[in-house]
Amino acid sequence: MALALAGGTVLTATGAMAAPAAPRPATDGVWRMDGYGTVLVLADGHLQEYQTTAVSCMKSDSAERTGTGTGPAVSYTTGDGVVLTVRARPGGDRATLHADGAVGDRELRRAAALPESCGRQADPKDSLASFDVFWQSFEENYPFFAAKGVDWHKVRDRYRPKVRVDTPKDELFTLFGEMVAPLNDAHVAVQDGKKIFARTRPGTEMPGPDLDERAKKHILERDLKGRKTREFANGRITYADLPGGQGYLRVSGFGGYAAEGAPYATQLAELDRALDAVFTRERVKDLRGLIIDLRINGGGSDAMGLRIAGRLTGTPYLAYSKRARNDPADATRHTRPQPLYVTPAKAPRYTGPVAVLIGGSTVSAGETFTQALMDRPGGTVRIGQHTQGVFSDVMTRVLPDGMAAWLPNEEFLNRSGRSYDGPGIPPSARMEVPVFTEEEFEAGRDSAFDKAVEVLRGRKA
Numbered sequence: 097m098a099l100a101l102a103g104g105t106v107l108t109a110t111g112a113m114a115a116p117a118a119p120r121p122a123t124d125g126v127w128r129m130d131g132y133g134t135v136l137v138l139a140d141g142h143l144q145e146y147q148t149t150a151v152s153c154m155k156s157d158s159a160e161r162t163g164t165g166t167g168p169a170v171s172y173t174t175g176d177g178v179v180l181t182v183r184a185r186p187g188g189d190r191a192t193l194h195a196d197g198a199v200g201d202r203e204l205r206r207a208a209a210l211p212e213s214c215g216r217q218a219d220p221k222d223s224l225a226s227f228d229v230f231w232q233s234f235e236e237n238y239p240f241f242a243a244k245g246v247d248w249h250k251v252r253d254r255y256r257p258k259v260r261v262d263t264p265k266d267e268l269f270t271l272f273g274e275m276v277a278p279l280n281d282a283h284v285a286v287q288d289g290k291k292i293f294a295r296t297r298p299g300t301e302m303p304g305p306d307l308d309e310r311a312k313k314h315i316l317e318r319d320l321k322g323r324k325t326r327e328f329a330n331g332r333i334t335y336a337d338l339p340g341g342q343g344y345l346r347v348s349g350f351g352g353y354a355a356e357g358a359p360y361a362t363q364l365a366e367l368d369r370a371l372d373a374v375f376t377r378e379r380v381k382d383l384r385g386l387i388i389d390l391r392i393n394g395g396g397s398d399a400m401g402l403r404i405a406g407r408l409t410g411t412p413y414l415a416y417s418k419r420a421r422n423d424p425a426d427a428t429r430h431t432r433p434q435p436l437y438v439t440p441a442k443a444p445r446y447t448g449p450v451a452v453l454i455g456g457s458t459v460s461a462g463e464t465f466t467q468a469l470m471d472r473p474g475g476t477v478r479i480g481q482h483t484q485g486v487f488s489d490v491m492t493r494v495l496p497d498g499m500a501a502w503l504p505n506e507e508f509l510n511r512s513g514r515s516y517d518g519p520g521i522p523p524s525a526r527m528e529v530p531v532f533t534e535e536e537f538e539a540g541r542d543s544a545f546d547k548a549v550e551v552l553r554g555r556k557a
Contacts, residue, residue: 121138121161121167121170122167122168122184122188123138123168123169123170123182123183123184123191124138124139125137125138125139125206125207126138126206126207126208126209126210127182127191127204127205127206127207128204128205128206128207129193129202129203129204130202130203130204130205130420130422130431131202131237131420131421131422131430131431131505132202132237132420132422132491132505133147133148133149133233133236133237133424133491133493134146134147134148135148135153135207135210135211135214136182136193136204137210138170138172138182141160141161142158142159142160142161143158143159143160143161143172143180143182144158145157145158146210146211146214147233147493147494148211148213148214149229149232149233149235149236149424150232150236150424151213151228151229151232152213152218152225152228152229152232152496153210153211153213153214153216154218154229154493154494154495154496155214156492156494157174158174158175159172159173159174159175159178159180160172160173162179168183168184168185169181169182169183169184170182176357177357177358177359177360178195178196178197178360179195179196179359179360180193180194180195180196181193181194181195182204183201188206189205189206190203190204190205190206191204191206192204196359196360196361196399197351197360197363197396197397197398197399197400198397198398198399198489199398199399199402199418199436199464200418200434200436201434202420203431218496219496220496220497220498221261221262221497222261222496222497223259223260223261223262223263223264223265223268223497224256224259224260224261224263225496226268226495226496226497226499227255227256227259227268227271229493229495229496230272230275230493230495230499230501231248231251231252231256231275233491233493233501233503234248234276234501234503235248235424236424236425237421237424237491237503237505238284238421238427238503238504238505239421239427239430239504239505239506239507239517240279240281240504240517240518241427242427243517243518244278244279244280244281244518246278246279251275255271255274255275258271259271265288265497265499266288268497268499269286269288269291269293269499272286272293272499272501273286273293276293276295277293277295279295280295280296280297280298281295281297281486281503281504282294282295282296282297282302282459282460282484282485282486283460283486283488283490283502283503283504284501284502284503284504285501285502286499286500286501286502287499287500287501287502288498288499288500294502296456296484297456297484297485297518297519297520299456300455300456300457300484301456301457302394302457302459302484303348303349303392303393303394303457303459307392307457307532308348308392310532310537311391311392311532312334312346312348312392314532314537314542315346315389315542315545318540318541318542319344319542319545320336320338320344323336323337323338324336324337326373326374328353328366328369328370328373328374329352329353329354329366329367329369329370330352330353330354330366331348332347332348332349332351332352332353333345333346333347333348333353333367333370333374334346335370335373335374337379338387338549340384340385340553341382341383341384341385342383342384342385342386342387342549342552342553343374343379343383343385343386343387344386344387344389345374345386345387345388345389346388346389347388347389347390347393347404347462347465348392348393348394349393349394349395349396349461349462350393350395350396350397350398350400350401350461350462350465351363351395351396351397351400351461352396353366353367353370354366360397363397363400364400364403367400367403367404368403371403371404371407371441371443372443375407375443375444375445375446376444377444379444379446380444380445380446380447383446383448384448384449384552385448385449385450385451385552385553385555386408386446386448386449386450386451386552387450387451387453387545387548387549387552388450388451388452388453388469389453389545390452390453390454390458390462390465390466391453391454391455391457391458391480391531391532391544392457392458392532393457393458393459393461393462394459394460394462395459395460395461395462395463396460396461397461398461398464398465400461401461401462401464401465401468402415402436402438402439402465402468403441404465405438405465405468405469405472406438406439406440406441406445407441407443407444407445407446408445408446408447408450408469408472408474409438409440409445409447409472409473409474410440410445410447410473411440411473412437412438412439412440413437413438413471413472413473414435414436414437414438414471414511415436415437415438415464415467415468415471416436416464416467416468416508416509416510417433417434417435417436417508417509417511417513418433418434418436418506418507418508418509419431419432419433419434419506419507419509420488420505420506420507421505421506430507433509433513438468438472447473447474448474448475449474449475449476449477449552449555450469450472450474450475450476450477451476451477451478451479451547451548451551451552452466452469452476452477452478452479453479453480453531453544453545453548454466454478454479454480454481454482454483454521454523454531455480455481455482455483455531455532455544456481456482456483456484456520456531457484457531457532458483458484458520459483459484459486460484460486460487462483463483463484463485463486463487463516463520463521464487464508466478466483466521467487467508467510467516467521470510470521471510471511475555477524477527477548477551478521478522478523478524478527479523479524479527479529479544479547479548479551480523480527480528480529480531480544481523481528481529481530481531482519482520482521482522482523483516483520483521484520485516485517485518485519485520486504486517487504487506487507487508487515487516487517488504488505488506488507488508488517489504489506490502490503490504491503491504491505504517527547527551529543529544529547530543530544531543531544
């Protein structure tokens with residue numbers, strides 16, 4: 097039997113002095129996330145995620161504490177190098193979670209214990225259980241059924257009778273694909289090992305190596321006409337000076353800037369090196385217009401998009417607000433919108449006219465970056481076609497049989513509260529032109545690039 101004394105010293109029953117127990121971080125305990133269907137357990141330097149629905153609790157990702165801090169903020173690192181920071185708020189029953197590379201924080205509320213369902217292990221051979229977790233994950237988290245015109249309850253009524261406890265996995269994979277195909281949502285997918293089912297908005301194409309190389313070759317030969325270009329960040333960023341004092345900046349993604357597996361801090365350092373080389377004091381002083389080409393952009397880190405936007409303004413402004421669905425029974429209820437701002441960089445900045453080239457292969461973080469430039473002081477025009485229409489972080493939900501579902505649960509709102517999910521961000525008025533169509537390639541045209549050059553010539557820097 098032990099009695100705690102002032103100062104933390106412990107006196108044992110024999111009267112001997114024992115070393116004080118190491119203080120526990122203020123963040124230790126069980127936390128339920130506002131939205132996201134997630135519960136976290138923090139204990140003994142370990143973070144464990146549980147994905148919950150009304151019918152399931154699936155053990156998922158984990159992370160180990162970085163350092164030995166016991167203050168209000170404790171960092172954890174996942175197996176793939178993502179740093180998660182949990183920060184306790186005064187009072188002890190609220191906290192926030194921040195992931196490197198993400199914008200905004202997730203709100204946590206302390207819970208007494210894990211849900212009872214977390215103590216029961218799902219049967220990986222029960223295909224009906226996997227079906228129920230799959231359906232329920234979308235039912236409780238997906239925000240866009242009404243906008244997509246999909247009655248998810250009718251989908252269950254149609255497909256669940258086709259599933260048996262012993263339905264083979266490959267059949268279930270095909271069935272799941274049929275269920276989500278009508279959503280035409282590029283942030284929705286079904287994964288079974290290396291097999292992935294996904295579908296884009298009709299009439300669009302997801303970025304890929306072949307399309308990227310074809311577009312890049314077309315730009316170099318037709319638009320830049322052999323001018324000197326500089327490539328940065330593993331070829332993801334290209335810059336060239338154009339005649340008449342204009343500049344051309346191509347960004348094909350917001351990640352992959354360093355070696356595979358490099359942490360976010362290393363990726364960010366590569367981005368800063370590229371931006372320092374592009375936005376020199378001499379160039380920003382002389383630049384008369386900047387074309388930013390996002391037409392083939394596969395997304396990545398929203399935070400990196402805000403980092404680039406910080407080189408394009410001398411005044412802080414609202415980029416967008418972010419909210420997540422947080423009521424399993426009501427798709428119209430959300431977390432409180434969290435405003436995210438563009439902050440001017442402490443480095444040379446260009447604040448003159450910008451033309452942003454966009455299209456259906458502008459995806460995810462490519463779209464949030466486009467959105468972050470919409471209210472930019474200094475003037476920004478969008479040229480091309482609607483973006484893909486997917487903005488949210490992607491939730492990955494594990495299923496009992498080992499498959500996974502990907503789905504969005506967030507919205508990015510403009511200053512008037514509008515979301516562009518589904519149709520995507522449109523070009524500015526009278527600025528809709530073809531983007532990398534077969535006709536454009538075959539005729540040696542680039543209507544979006546030509547329109548940008550024309551528009552910028554007519555605007556004062």
